[in-house]
Amino acid sequence: MKPFDTVLIVDWSGGNDTGPKPRKDAIWAGVVRNGVADAPVYLRNRVAAEIWIAAFLEVEIAAGRRVFAGFDFSFGYPVGFAKALTGQDDPLVVWDWFEARIEDAPETNNRFDLAGEINSTMGGKGPFWANGLGRDIDGLPRRKDHYYNPFPDRREAEQQAKGTFTCWQMAGAGAVGSQTFMGLPVLARLRRQFAKQVRVWPFEPLHRDVAFVEIWPSLTVGPAPEGQIKDSWQVSELASQIAALDADDLGGMLDVEAPREGAIFGVGFEDALRGGLRLRNDCFALPRGVHWTPVDDALDLLQGRLRVVVREEKITLSAALGRVSSHAVEAKRANPPLANTAVDGYGFAGGRGPSAHQIPLVSGRAAAGDAPGAVPDGQAIRVLTGAALPEGVDTVILQEDVTVSDGAICFTGPLKQGANTRRAGEDVGAGDQVLAAGRRITASDLALLAATDVSEIVVRVPLRVGVLSTGDELVEPGEIAHPGQIYDANRPMLLGLLAQMGHDPVDLGRAPDNRDTLRHMLDDAAGKVDAILTSGGASAGDEDHVSALLSEAGAMTLWRIAIKPGRPLALGVWDGIPVFGLPGNPVAAMVCTLLFTRPALAVMAGEDWPSPQGFDVPAAFEKRKKPGRREYLRARMRDGKIEAFPSEGSGRISGLSWAEGLVELSEEARDIAPGDMVRFIPYASFGI
Numbered sequence: 001m002k003p004f005d006t007v008l009i010v011d012w013s014g015g016n017d018t019g020p021k022p023r024k025d026a027i028w029a030g031v032v033r034n035g036v037a038d039a040p041v042y043l044r045n046r047v048a049a050e051i052w053i054a055a056f057l058e059v060e061i062a063a064g065r066r067v068f069a070g071f072d073f074s075f076g077y078p079v080g081f082a083k084a085l086t087g088q089d090d091p092l093v094v095w096d097w098f099e100a101r102i103e104d105a106p107e108t109n110n111r112f113d114l115a116g117e118i119n120s121t122m123g124g125k126g127p128f129w130a131n132g133l134g135r136d137i138d139g140l141p142r143r144k145d146h147y148y149n150p151f152p153d154r155r156e157a158e159q160q161a162k163g164t165f166t167c168w169q170m171a172g173a174g175a176v177g178s179q180t181f182m183g184l185p186v187l188a189r190l191r192r193q194f195a196k197q198v199r200v201w202p203f204e205p206l207h208r209d210v211a212f213v214e215i216w217p218s219l220t221v222g223p224a225p226e227g228q229i230k231d232s233w234q235v236s237e238l239a240s241q242i243a244a245l246d247a248d249d250l251g252g253m254l255d256v257e258a259p260r261e262g263a264i265f266g267v268g269f270e271d272a273l274r275g276g277l278r279l280r281n282d283c284f285a286l287p288r289g290v291h292w293t294p295v296d297d298a299l300d301l302l303q304g305r306l307r308v309v310v311r312e313e314k315i316t317l318s319a320a321l322g323r324v325s326s327h328a329v330e331a332k333r334a335n336p337p338l339a340n341t342a343v344d345g346y347g348f349a350g351g352r353g354p355s356a357h358q359i360p361l362v363s364g365r366a367a368a369g370d371a372p373g374a375v376p377d378g379q380a381i382r383v384l385t386g387a388a389l390p391e392g393v394d395t396v397i398l399q400e401d402v403t404v405s406d407g408a409i410c411f412t413g414p415l416k417q418g419a420n421t422r423r424a425g426e427d428v429g430a431g432d433q434v435l436a437a438g439r440r441i442t443a444s445d446l447a448l449l450a451a452t453d454v455s456e457i458v459v460r461v462p463l464r465v466g467v468l469s470t471g472d473e474l475v476e477p478g479e480i481a482h483p484g485q486i487y488d489a490n491r492p493m494l495l496g497l498l499a500q501m502g503h504d505p506v507d508l509g510r511a512p513d514n515r516d517t518l519r520h521m522l523d524d525a526a527g528k529v530d531a532i533l534t535s536g537g538a539s540a541g542d543e544d545h546v547s548a549l550l551s552e553a554g555a556m557t558l559w560r561i562a563i564k565p566g567r568p569l570a571l572g573v574w575d576g577i578p579v580f581g582l583p584g585n586p587v588a589a590m591v592c593t594l595l596f597t598r599p600a601l602a603v604m605a606g607e608d609w610p611s612p613q614g615f616d617v618p619a620a621f622e623k624r625k626k627p628g629r630r631e632y633l634r635a636r637m638r639d640g641k642i643e644a645f646p647s648e649g650s651g652r653i654s655g656l657s658w659a660e661g662l663v664e665l666s667e668e669a670r671d672i673a674p675g676d677m678v679r680f681i682p683y684a685s686f687g688i
């Protein structure tokens with residue numbers, strides 16, 4: 001099948017105008033075009049929505065892009081209804097039937113009256129029920145007491161999709177009946193307006209530019225993150241899921257036996273839809289027979305196995321700090337755009353030899369912001385820093401180096417042609433790359449982008465990373481700790497590290513050493529986040545429930561990495577979401593996070609694989625190191641020398657806080673004396 005270039009998902013509403021301020025229960029549209037998401041569009045009523053959709057389709061069609069347009073209401077009714085209503089079995093005749101009878105204005109419409117009228121012609125007790133108005137309506141039962149439905153209650157698709165409502169229910173939270181009444185007329189009109197392009201799934205062959213498809217976001221999209229409007233979240237997520245499918249998979253999903261009652265796109269293919277951005281269960285598998293994996297091998301494996309899992313969106317430059325670019329960006333304009341003067345002084349044409357010179361001045365001056373004028377040959381003009389060079393000027397002399405008298409400047413050479421000027425484009429030419437893909441945007445990047453007229457940029461949606469602590473011994477700081485209990489130190493540390501790395505940290509709380517509770521917490525988290533960090537319970541002991549659960553799910557490998565400090569790292573996949581089972585010990589948890597979890601998350605977030613830069617600096621300490629494992633010491637630099645934290649005990653949280661970086665000691669044995677060079681990696685090199 002020819003691929004779709006643009007995916008539009010519309011969350012419809014059967015209700016009245018919702019006002020100017022974006023809110024729930026309105027109409028929301030999500031768009032992903034050529035893989036890039038737009039910000040969700042808020043549409044306050046159906047009149048606005050119809051105008052917006054028509055304009056949208058015009059643009060996409062004119063640009064030659066194929067559009068998948070999804071709407072979340074029933075395109076057809078259960079068998080028998082179309083015939084009873086219109087005398088024909090054709091669901092699209094039902095669309096026109098509604099279009100001819102529905103009256104719709106932002107504050108009023110006749111949907112309940114029309115439902116009552118239809119019921120009255122069909123025996124007066126159904127099929128429609130529930131009346132959202134204060135007044136009674138002939139033929140429309142308020143409740144299901146005296147209700148009789150001559151047709152099936154649900155279509156095949158609704159029986160398969162758990163949580164859907166029947167199209168007969170006209171009012172009540174989640175009811176879809178009203179949306180259908182108020183949606184079909186709009187689609188009928190759009191179908192007429194774009195008769196050449198629009199085809200309706202699953203009733204017509206989809207060989208044209210635009211496919212109207214019935215969708216239901218809750219089929220595959222979980223709850224919205226805190227603070228986000230559900231409908232807004234769902235339309236963009238579903239649009240991204242569909243856009244991430246490859247053309248053949250999508251073709252297969254659309255290729256259903258055409259049921260006359262319509263269908264819901266994606267039913268039976270939920271995993272494929274959700275899976276576009278998920279990881280495979282075996283993504284952390286290790287080669288057989290390896291006992292202790294060297295750090296570098298572990299890193300190579302991670303780098304090879306992971307890929308970006310977050311979608312793209314276009315944002316303005318003002319919102320771009322700390323976001324990850326997903327495409328290389330080119331300068332739209334050169335910097336500097338025109339040749340200009342680097343100093344305050346006088347400009348003229350050509351250099352001058354070593355003798356004394358006098359050049360007559362033209363009147364006026366050139367200052368920054370002035371459009372460049374012209375200066376006749378043999379004359380000079382007063383110029384101020386940043387001014388574009390007037391035509392006929394290519395050289396500038398500093399004002400301190402001249403005397404001005406009788407309308408002329410006098411100075412002694414020599415002076416090179418081009419002195420004290422900046423060439424157009426000497427910094428950046430128009431079309432030069434100013435930002436690489438996969439870069440976390442810094443304040444300096446913003447300067448370069450702004451200077452070269454880049455006002456919008458395509459970035460990755462931030463990676464949401466959940467943090468869960470495990471262990472019966474843990475309590476929250478501020479709570480009373482009974483003997484044997486300790487305060488949860490890892491969770492605030494890990495949440496903080498994630499924030500510093502530029503991800504979106506999500507606090508998943510604490511889990512007791514109880515497998516069922518932990519299972520529920522992981523299930524719940526998998527719907528909300530893109531990756532999960534757990535700490536504790538990751539080894540192979542009785543109370544190591546994280547590793548036990550992940551093993552049970554058949555999706556875990558215990559990475560025994562030859563590193564100190566560090567215990568086995570349990571890497572697993574829960575419901576398509578990677579789980580980094582970190583050691584409970586705070587020092588080991590932090591070192592493992594910086595070394596392994598950080599680059600892994602960076603790749604998932606769309607960043608380039610980061611390799612922390614270290615420096616060789618003389619040691620201010622002594623240490624004997626055994627061969628075998630790679631070691632990391634908590635360290636800091638003072639007076640050009642590296643101090644190591646006096647205790648290597650891996651429970652010493654104070655050392656983490658004291659340190660400003662890590663000393664990396666390679667696998668070989670070493671005898672370090674003060675003054676010997678050691679490799680120091682500042683925390684800043686880890687992005688924290």
Ligand code: AMP
Pocket residue numbers: 469470471473474486487488489490491535536537538539583584585586
């Ligand atoms: P575990 O990996 O669960 O065997 O834990 C190893 C050590 O780390 C134990 O001493 C735990 O009490 C400690 N620990 C585990 N989780 C945390 C935490 N969130 N904060 C502080 N210490 C922890």
Ligand code: MG
Pocket residue numbers: 470471472536537543584
């Ligand atoms: Mg534990």
